[in-house]
Amino acid sequence: MVDLRSKENGLGLDNWQCKECGDAQLRHFRYGGPEITYAYWGHGRKNSPDGTAGDDALSCNRKQSVKSEPPDDFQLRDGDITEYNNGSNSATCPSKHGHRMGLTMMHLRTYMMDHLLNDHWNKQRRVSTQEIKYWNSTMHEVTTGAEIRKRPISFTSLCGRYIWVYRRHEAFEIDGSSDSETEQNDRRVFGGYLEFWVPDGGKNRDVRGNFRFENVSFKFEGVTPRKDAANVWEVDEIIATANWLATEAVITALEVEDDSGSPFVQFEWGAGCCSRPNNSGRSSFVGKRQPIGDKWKPLSARERSDLGIQVDERVTRAVGILLDDSVTRHCFESVQDRHSPESTFGASQGGVADSEDATEPRAQSDQKIRETPVVNALSFSSPAMDDRPHKAHRPAQSGAKAEKKKGKEKQKGFNEKAFAPRSGRRAEREGRRTAERDQTRLHVPLVNRTPDDEPPPVIVAVVGPPGVGKTTLVKSLVRRYTKQTLNQVQGPITVVSGKKKRLTFIECNNDLNSMIDIGKIADLVLLMIDGSYGFEMETFEFLNIVQAHGFPKVIGVLTHLDLIKKAAALRDTKKMLKKRFWTEIYQGAKLFYLSGVLNGRYPDTEILNLSRFISVMKFRPLVFRNSHPYLLADRIEDLTPREEVRLSQGKCDRTVTVYGYLRGTNMRMGTKVHIPGVGDMGVKGISKLGDPCPLPDADSEKRRKLSEKKKLLVHAPMSDVGGVMYDKDAVYINVPGSFTRGNADVLQGEGEKMVMDLQDVDETLEDVVARSHIRLFGSSSRPLAVDPGPNRQHSDSDEEDEDEE
Numbered sequence: 001m002v003d004l005r006s007k008e009n010g011l012g013l014d015n016w017q018c019k020e021c022g023d024a025q026l027r028h029f030r031y032g033g034p035e036i037t038y039a040y041w042g043h044g045r046k047n048s049p050d051g052t053a054g055d056d057a058l059s060c061n062r063k064q065s066v067k068s069e070p071p072d073d074f075q076l077r078d079g080d081i082t083e084y085n086n087g088s089n090s091a092t093c094p095s096k097h098g099h100r101m102g103l104t105m106m107h108l109r110t111y112m113m114d115h116l117l118n119d120h121w122n123k124q125r126r127v128s129t130q131e132i133k134y135w136n137s138t139m140h141e142v143t144t145g146a147e148i149r150k151r152p153i154s155f156t157s158l159c160g161r162y163i164w165v166y167r168r169h170e171a172f173e174i175d176g177s178s179d180s181e182t183e184q185n186d187r188r189v190f191g192g193y194l195e196f197w198v199p200d201g202g203k204n205r206d207v208r209g210n211f212r213f214e215n216v217s218f219k220f221e222g223v224t225p226r227k228d229a230a231n232v233w234e235v236d237e238i239i240a241t242a243n244w245l246a247t248e249a250v251i252t253a254l255e256v257e258d259d260s261g262s263p264f265v266q267f268e269w270g271a272g273c274c275s276r277p278n279n280s281g282r283s284s285f286v287g288k289r290q291p292i293g294d295k296w297k298p299l300s301a302r303e304r305s306d307l308g309i310q311v312d313e314r315v316t317r318a319v320g321i322l323l324d325d326s327v328t329r330h331c332f333e334s335v336q337d338r339h340s341p342e343s344t345f346g347a348s349q350g351g352v353a354d355s356e357d358a359t360e361p362r363a364q365s366d367q368k369i370r371e372t373p374v375v376n377a378l379s380f381s382s383p384a385m386d387d388r389p390h391k392a393h394r395p396a397q398s399g400a401k402a403e404k405k406k407g408k409e410k411q412k413g414f415n416e417k418a419f420a421p422r423s424g425r426r427a428e429r430e431g432r433r434t435a436e437r438d439q440t441r442l443h444v445p446l447v448n449r450t451p452d453d454e455p456p457p458v459i460v461a462v463v464g465p466p467g468v469g470k471t472t473l474v475k476s477l478v479r480r481y482t483k484q485t486l487n488q489v490q491g492p493i494t495v496v497s498g499k500k501k502r503l504t505f506i507e508c509n510n511d512l513n514s515m516i517d518i519g520k521i522a523d524l525v526l527l528m529i530d531g532s533y534g535f536e537m538e539t540f541e542f543l544n545i546v547q548a549h550g551f552p553k554v555i556g557v558l559t560h561l562d563l564i565k566k567a568a569a570l571r572d573t574k575k576m577l578k579k580r581f582w583t584e585i586y587q588g589a590k591l592f593y594l595s596g597v598l599n600g601r602y603p604d605t606e607i608l609n610l611s612r613f614i615s616v617m618k619f620r621p622l623v624f625r626n627s628h629p630y631l632l633a634d635r636i637e638d639l640t641p642r643e644e645v646r647l648s649q650g651k652c653d654r655t656v657t658v659y660g661y662l663r664g665t666n667m668r669m670g671t672k673v674h675i676p677g678v679g680d681m682g683v684k685g686i687s688k689l690g691d692p693c694p695l696p697d698a699d700s701e702k703r704r705k706l707s708e709k710k711k712l713l714v715h716a717p718m719s720d721v722g723g724v725m726y727d728k729d730a731v732y733i734n735v736p737g738s739f740t741r742g743n744a745d746v747l748q749g750e751g752e753k754m755v756m757d758l759q760d761v762d763e764t765l766e767d768v769v770a771r772s773h774i775r776l777f778g779s780s781s782r783p784l785a786v787d788p789g790p791n792r793q794h795s796d797s798d799e800e801d802e803d804e805e
């Protein structure tokens, strides 16, 4: 929505007010969208800053709010605009004195366009091309009743003689003639023409033309197409006659043709008057081309309707504003004069390639036209006729048509024969196809076997070429969910993201095996693309792989966009990559843009948006995963005796424990498991452990937000964070820091000191005791000693024993 009142954005209409009644302050004037919604709130007359007379006003029938500002969301409703005054009754204001003008959309739009172009020409403000196009097209749309086609029209094809069928001007009057609807199509008042031709072999710039209206006439030479609006040409040079000095003129081709297939043009010109130097104005004329050698024909009802002259309910409805009856009637009241055009225009006047010499006789003939009383009728339809409903169709009762229809009883309901197959074979084929189609539709509904109460974490895989920012993204997301900063990202990292949702982030290595493994288990893939580089082979490889595994959800993430410095290049890159991404995934696939790295993380707001999107995502179970148990190992522990490994040089059978959340269906003992890269293995035992990253319990579930404590939960056994680790037979609590001396991160309490002191000990307890002279009792003969015993020969076996203890 653009508020047209402001000088910056709009037309600067703040200073309008009615001099007569004074009470009517405006005024709200706005437009927006393809649907025109504009209203001039209240009524009044234009009081332009430079003192020129001008008194255009639209009246809105929501008069009760005249004195107050309309609400911001003010929208024009059907029938809101009741009146339009474009200057004829300048001394009166519409509400107090009544108005004889009705609003036509053509008025409204030419009016808007005029203001716009005025501003443009007077360089009061820069009018955007978009605005001009918008008003130009909407104006034409209504003027012509036709949809604007963007096909450019060649100027030379427009050459010919045009007779005015409509005119309006503002800010000045010509010869005291009043400017009102009543004059339209009335040739007595409306005498005049426009003609232009290109001399043989010439181009647009050589065009010559004559303009005439009443006693104003001038010649012009050359036209230049406007760059900002289609089919609009500015006249290069005007050679004025009379005491009117036309300063500039514009010719616009209206893409509508009259009943003879001839085009219409709109001619607008601005003029300053020598006698009234301060006074200037613009006029707008619509001309209909006169067929060569033909007599001038009045506008047909259809043409009038097309040009918006005979605006009716149907047309106004089509453009979104319904005029009430009285207004519509107003428009037509005065156009019932029955005059006919003079038939003076002969073949000689209609010539397209006439030379300049022909100008003089034409001027003379026009003089004649104006002097000659016009007889015969213009074929206007009267308002009474317009109001009359259309006649209903009456079927012929007699005659050939009636005979033909006789006996042809119209069949009611379904016609069985209409879609019957032509042959038995075809019928069989069609039947089979229908059955197949029905069968394929009857697929078994997919049951989601994931438990509702405590589902395993959703696996979010971060995939992309090296250096694209995978680690940075995982760190940023973990920070977003847990407020913890990871130093390194290794293995899966599980966080609680909501009251019923956990996420496991896993970074995919840049090799095919990792991609295949990740492709098998990922529920959501964050596919990272380096915006400054574009798509890389790995990305396509990965997409191919996931395609074979049921295609989990994929979100694209564009990084390194800050490396593209130029705004235009950035826009183009984004557009191009989005297009490519959509081709690979599907039209409309989500793509996030990350605009750079701050403190080793992506901007918080962008990560917040991404995390919100992930949080609300729904995952459709993939068929294979829904029917098989599978597990992403959070942690692996090798339980094989180290000595055995050493002796066999790492080639012995191993016993490993794998920790992780079970997904898919239930896992049974006795089934073999496949470990990617290793093979099918037997399972010695399965046991259920406590949840290392539990969901909020029942109490906190009732709360609306996750507690801060839950927010901090992160389970990343392979990275350097995570509070608690559950083993089969032990629970490890990770305390932050590495317990090395001089590490400021570690608390320096008594317990910590003892642990660190232990690190400095380079003797065993046995040695220390051997050195000691402690006697338990004063009477003891020997100090304390350690009995080596039979099993304490090897240090290795010592360790084992300690383990057993």
Ligand SMILES: Nc1nc2c(ncn2[C@@H]2O[C@H](COP(=O)(O)OP(=O)(O)OP(=O)(O)O)[C@@H](O)[C@H]2O)c(=O)[nH]1
Pocket (backbone or CB within 6 Å): 464, 465, 466, 467, 468, 469, 470, 471, 472, 473, 510, 559, 560, 561, 562, 563, 594, 595, 596, 597, 600
């Ligand atoms: N300028 C800029 N640098 C980025 C952006 N994203 C990541 N980087 C930097 O790129 C470098 C690599 O980032 P990582 O997160 O380690 O990338 P990665 O994909 O994990 O790399 P690999 O682990 O080698 O696969 C780091 O220095 C980041 O700071 C970005 O959007 N803009």
